Every structure is written in C-alpha cells, then in structure tokens.
Amino acid sequence: MLAREHRLTSSGDIRTVIRSGKRSSNKFVTLHYLPADTHQFAIVTSRAVGNAVVRNRLRRRTKAILRALLDTTPEVKGVFRYRPEANHLSFDELTASVTELLQRTKK
Numbered sequence: 208m209l210a211r212e213h214r215l216t217s218s219g220d221i222r223t224v225i226r227s228g229k230r231s232s233n234k235f236v237t238l239h240y241l242p243a244d245t246h247q248f249a250i251v252t253s254r255a256v257g258n259a260v261v262r263n264r265l266r267r268r269t270k271a272i273l274r275a276l277l278d279t280t281p282e283v284k285g286v287f288r289y290r291p292e293a294n295h296l297s298f299d300e301l302t303a304s305v306t307e308l309l310q311r312t313k314k
Contacts, residue, residue, distance in 0.1 A: 215249040
C-alpha cells in the first residue's frame with residue numbers, strides 16, 4: 208500500500224488533475240498529472256477492465272510499482288486510468304508501461 212501522504216484520495220483533487228492536468232498515454236494506461244510539491248497518486252479502473260479480482264490486482268501491482276519508483280519519479284499529482292487491454296499484462300509488462308509514463312512526466 209502507498210503511504211497516506213502519497214495517496215490522492217479526494218474526488219475533487221482527482222477531478223482537478225483529470226480535467227486540468229497534462230496527459231500521457233500508451234496502449235494500456237493513461238496518466239493524468241499536474242506538477243506538485245510531493246508525490247500523490249490515484250488509480251482508477253472501470254468495470255470495463257474486468258471483474259473485481261482483475262481490477263484489484265491491477266491496483267495492487269501499480270501501488271507496488273509506485274512504491275519502488277517513488278524516489279526516481281518527479282513530484283506530481285497523478286491519476287492512472289487503465290484501459291480494458293491492461294487486464295492481461297504480466298507484472299513486468301505493467302512495470303514497463305507505468306515506468307514509461309512516469310519518465311514522460313519529467314519533460
């Protein structure tokens with residue numbers, strides 16, 4: 208689990224990041240982000256991605272990846288939105304996908 212200070216929990220904050228933030232995407236994930244003073248992330252998975260087991264697996268894996276990459280990523284408020292194609296990704300493929308998007312936020 209991400210530490211409390213690294214979680215973006217308010218629906219208003221999530222809405223702000225999605226509406227007025229920048230966006231970076233690949234085939235499986237879209238990352239909406241805004242520059243911030245600290246890392247804060249939310250993970251959104253719709254029912255189109257799969258059943259609850261699949262959606263929760265994606266969330267858990269993403270949180271584990273974010274914990275590992277927190278020191279190397281720029282400080283942003285980010286919202287990860289998964290596409291239905293993401294439900295078949297292995298952990299390594301998901302790591303590569305999330306890392307790619309986080310690297311793009313440095314620009």
